[in-house]
Amino acid sequence: MILIFCAPSGSGKSTFVKYLLENYKNFELSISATSRQPRGKEQHGVEYYFISAEEFRKLINEDKFVEYEEVYTDYFYGTLKSEIERIQQKGYTVIFDVDVKGGLNLKKIFGDDALSVFIMPPSVEELSRRLHGRGTDTEEMIQKRVEKASKEMEDAPYFDKIIVNDKLPIALKELDELLKEYKMI
Ligand code: ADP
Ligand code: 5GP
Numbered sequence: 001m002i003l004i005f006c007a008p009s010g011s012g013k014s015t016f017v018k019y020l021l022e023n024y025k026n027f028e029l030s031i032s033a034t035s036r037q038p039r040g041k042e043q044h045g046v047e048y049y050f051i052s053a054e055e056f057r058k059l060i061n062e063d064k065f066v067e068y069e070e071v072y073t074d075y076f077y078g079t080l081k082s083e084i085e086r087i088q089q090k091g092y093t094v095i096f097d098v099d100v101k102g103g104l105n106l107k108k109i110f111g112d113d114a115l116s117v118f119i120m121p122p123s124v125e126e127l128s129r130r131l132h133g134r135g136t137d138t139e140e141m142i143q144k145r146v147e148k149a150s151k152e153m154e155d156a157p158y159f160d161k162i163i164v165n166d167k168l169p170i171a172l173k174e175l176d177e178l179l180k181e182y183k184m185i
Pocket of ligand 2: 007008009032033036067068069071077078079097098099100101102103
């Protein structure tokens with residue numbers, strides 16, 4: 001099975017993924033490639049494969065991606081075919097942390113083998129507060145992320161399940177119950 005998490009940036013995707021990886025042994029995160037710069041303590045091969053926009057375009061031409069998006073102008077993000085093979089060879093459930101377009105594309109590709117979950121922030125105002133609180137983006141980038149978030153939230157109904165991340169323990173409990181229902185844990 002494949003687990004797809006989509007959420008406007010700042011809604012808590014990384015927090016959800018961290019929870020699953022720390023508490024269950026059968027999940028592994030698909031590491032995307034991106035042409036954006038590492039943020040804070042991010043490392044190549046851990047959060048992302050950080051590559052140049054030029055290298056990214058080369059890999060697109062070589063058909064190495066399952067899906068990719070230019071999420072923000074000149075900032076490419078994509079899932080390498082080799083990454084999925086790497087995780088499935090180990091027999092683990094692959095977790096995808098992608099933007100909404102990417103998530104809907106992956107759901108189309110994997111169909112019933114995939115569970116798509118939209119993580120919804122309680123409000124756009126709270127999302128903005130969390131992004132400021134995280135302290136890893138410039139004001140301009142936060143504005144871009146918040147604008148994109150408002151648009152992405154309109155696509156939430158196309159997902160198999162929506163989890164509102166208001167109080168974290170409640171949201172994680174809901175996640176556990178969902179994964180049990182789908183026999184992923
Ligand atoms: P994403 O990966 O979707 O961009 P993060 O997981 O980094 O989002 O969360 C954004 C910020 O909000 C982080 O500082 C995180 O600790 C915080 N956060 C996550 N979930 C909650 C929650 N339920 N209540 C308050 N803060 C939260
Ligand atoms: P961030 O810069 O916050 O790490 O990510 C920005 C956005 O890009 C997030 O919505 C994230 O989910 C998305 N993203 C990360 N990897 C991929 C990917 O491989 N494909 C797509 N389509 N989006 C991705």
